[in-house]
Amino acid sequence: LSADLSRVDKWLYSHMAADNIINTASGGRIYADEAPQGAATPMVLYAFLGGSDRLLSFRGRLSSVLYLIRAVNEGSSYDSILAVADRIDELLTTAISDQGTVVDDTRITACYREQPHQRKDQAFGVPVVYLGGYYRITFQPAFQ
Amino acid sequence: MPVRVRVISRIPQAQAAIVKNTTDAVRDAAQYGRTYASQIAPRRTGSLADSMYVSGPGEDSSYPQATSTASSDNPRAIIVPEVKPSEAEPNVSPTYPVAVYAPGVEHSIFIEEGTRYMAPQPFLIPSSEVVRNFFLGAVVKVADI
Numbered sequence: 001l002s003a004d005l006s007r008v009d010k011w012l013y014s015h016m017a018a019d020n021i022i023n024t025a026s027g028g029r030i031y032a033d034e035a036p037q038g039a040a041t042p043m044v045l046y047a048f049l050g051g052s053d054r055l056l057s058f059r060g061r062l063s064s065v066l067y068l069i070r071a072v073n074e075g076s077s078y079d080s081i082l083a084v085a086d087r088i089d090e091l092l093t094t095a096i097s098d099q100g101t102v103v104d105d106t107r108i109t110a111c112y113r114e115q116p117h118q119r120k121d122q123a124f125g126v127p128v129v130y131l132g133g134y135y136r137i138t139f140q141p142a143f144q
Numbered sequence: 145m146p147v148r149v150r151v152i153s154r155i156p157q158a159q160a161a162i163v164k165n166t167t168d169a170v171r172d173a174a175q176y177g178r179t180y181a182s183q184i185a186p187r188r189t190g191s192l193a194d195s196m197y198v199s200g201p202g203e204d205s206s207y208p209q210a211t212s213t214a215s216s217d218n219p220r221a222i223i224v225p226e227v228k229p230s231e232a233e234p235n236v237s238p239t240y241p242v243a244v245y246a247p248g249v250e251h252s253i254f255i256e257e258g259t260r261y262m263a264p265q266p267f268l269i270p271s272s273e274v275v276r277n278f279f280l281g282a283v284v285k286v287a288d289i
Contacts, residue, residue, distance in 0.1 A: 033263035047258060050270035052277065066269055072260045119257070128260060134269075 004063065005048055007106040008137055012046050012067070012092075019091055025084045026071070035072075041128075042073040042081055044088065049134070062140050070117055070132025078118070078129050085131040089113060092135060100142075107142035111135055154289060161289040167201050167241040169282035174198045174243035176278050178206075181245065181271035186255060191218035192267075195248035200229035201241035211248040222250035245271075 009032055016022045016030050022044060029035065029043035051065030069088055071081035092111050100107040115134040120127060178196045185193040195214035197207040207226040214221055229242035236242055247268070258264035 034258060035260050037261050039260075041260070043260065045258075045260065047264045049256075049264060049266040050273050052273045064273075066273070068257060068264065117257075119253075121254075121259070123259065123261075130257075 004106045004139060004141075005065065007103040008065065008067075008108065008139060009046075009048070011101065011103045011108055012069070015091065015095055016044060016046075016088065019087065021087045022084055022091065025081075025087075042071060042084065044071055044084065045069070059141060059143070062138060064136065064138045066114065067135045067137060068117060068132070069135050070130045072128065072130050074126055074128055076120065076127040076129065078131050081129060081131050085133075088132060100139075102142045105142050106139050108137060108139045110138045157289045158287050162286050165286040165288065166283070169279060169286060170201050170241040170243050171198075171204070172282060173275050173279040174200070174245045177271045177275040178245040180274055181247075181267045184270060185247075185267040186265045189218035189221070191215075191221040191249055192247060192252055192255060195221070195223075195252070196245065197226070197248055198243055198245045199226055200243035204243075207248060214249055218249075223248055224250050 013030060013032065017028070022030070026042050026044045027040065029039060029041075031039070031043060031045055033045070033047045035043055035045065046067055046069040049066045049068055051063060054062045054064070056062055069092070071084040071088065073081045093113060095101065096108060096111055100109040102108075112135065113133040114136045117130065117132045117134060119130040122128065175198055178198050182193045182196040185196070187193055191214040194217055195210050197205065197210035199205045199207055205226065205228075211223045215223060226248070227244050227246050229244050230238065232244045233242050252268075254262070255265050256268050257266075
């Protein structure tokens, strides 16, 4: 199960891509880590930043990881990505049932925002805005 | 046969130990985080890794030395002002030990969080995950005398 982060990536992507609001507002541009050079905006980016494991037994392991998930657009106003950022938060924080969500052999047990994220910078004189959050995601092996 | 029981209060010693050990735990955790982040930070000129500093507890600070080294590594690196504990945690009484570990160069944010066309190469978040466990391990011993 060393590739359990790939299952989390898969869950994030499929969940956001299946949402009409996010998919339409981002033009389907939902990327892990980084967008291809020259990709149009707005877009949604998600990236693993770090995490830790808690070993409960020989096969049992509870992992707790942090993802930066955000909407991105060119321009100096956050208004253009408010709706997408709101929708990402609503979608991800209500997605997990009490039993968790199983992706392949990984059970995702929680997803909640730990910190808000808002950033504005420039690339070659073009302002870029980012809006989203740092999301804590916990998961464990899904035993059959 | 009479039995005499003598009760000795060591509460004053425990109070003193809590203050000293908590301050040590905060300092050690910040140093550990700084070292960890510095070791896993991406290196090209070394300015990012070398700019990592600890400010606090109290007036202790490695900011001047760290930013000086970072400037030597890369003269084009933009140095950002020191984040002092009182600025990071303005609502915490100055009598409580607080320490900050942080990078002293401006481009650290782009490395840590990435940009739209550049993937993050996080070094602070992974270190904070480790520091949390380090600190929790240290803080359970603060009342030891």
